[in-house]
Amino acid sequence: ANDDNLPAVSIRHLNFAYNAGQPVLHDLSLDIPQGDFVGIVGHTGSGKSTLLSLLLRFYPAPHGSILMHGMPLDAIDNERFRAEVGLVPQDPFLLAASARENxxxxxxxxxxxIEAAARAAHAHDFIAAxxxxxxxxxxxxxxxxxxGQxxxxxxxxALAGAPRILLLDEATSHIDSQTEQIVQTALDELRGKVTVIAIAHRLSTIRDANRIIVLNHGRIAETGPHEQL
Ligand code: ATP
Ligand code: MG
Known part of the structure; x- marks a missing residue:
């Protein structure tokens, strides 16, 4: 694509409030280069899920405040948006069906x-078993x-749709440490291939992130690699 050098996501002075309520995000600005693995952390109520919802267009962000690969979010047509953005929700909805169908x-x-996607997600081994x-x-x-499974x-x-951007909202409930390690490895291996933006409830999940963004009351409090936080 001719947008290869543009950031996967640019956030420019993003402000957001639900309805007429209190502002929830305050003047966020941030560039996420393509292929980066970015972790977002912050206390409950800090605005992590809100930011994810805006990236997913569940709520409209002010025009020009979010760009994906250089395109204003609200200018991307639905088909392209669905093809480019994959979501791993906090509490995934699974069908009463086979692993393949799911x-x-x-x-x-x-x-x-299906198998290539499962291997990339490190889901193949437990499915095969x-x-x-x-x-x-x-x-x-x-x-x-x-x-965790x-x-x-x-x-x-999500990976089976070959997204350019993968948004992940980590499960809050307990994940056994072995599965957590598998999620960690899977995300790390996507680096350079898929832009990963992961809301993490445990710092260990995003240990290998290029960058960790700390949200505090809707503001970016800190960014840096894990060692610096
Ligand atoms: P958690 O770690 O608990 O998931 P979070 O960082 O994801 O928290 P958000 O869910 O983004 O936080 O919430 C940020 C603020 O926006 C909170 O004050 C919350 O009460 C408010 N909020 C979230 N969703 C809505 C909504 N649909 N309508 C109104 N206010 C909301
Ligand atoms: Mg949340």
Missing amino acids: IDMGRGLTQAQ LEQGYDTPLGEGGSRLSV KQLIAIAR
């Missing part, structure tokens, strides 16, 4: 595409998986 999500992907592999039913809402499925599902 990654495919009706897109008609090939087994090779299920009694019917990719055909194993995951139960109502993915009931037979741990929270559901996030890995959600990462695979």
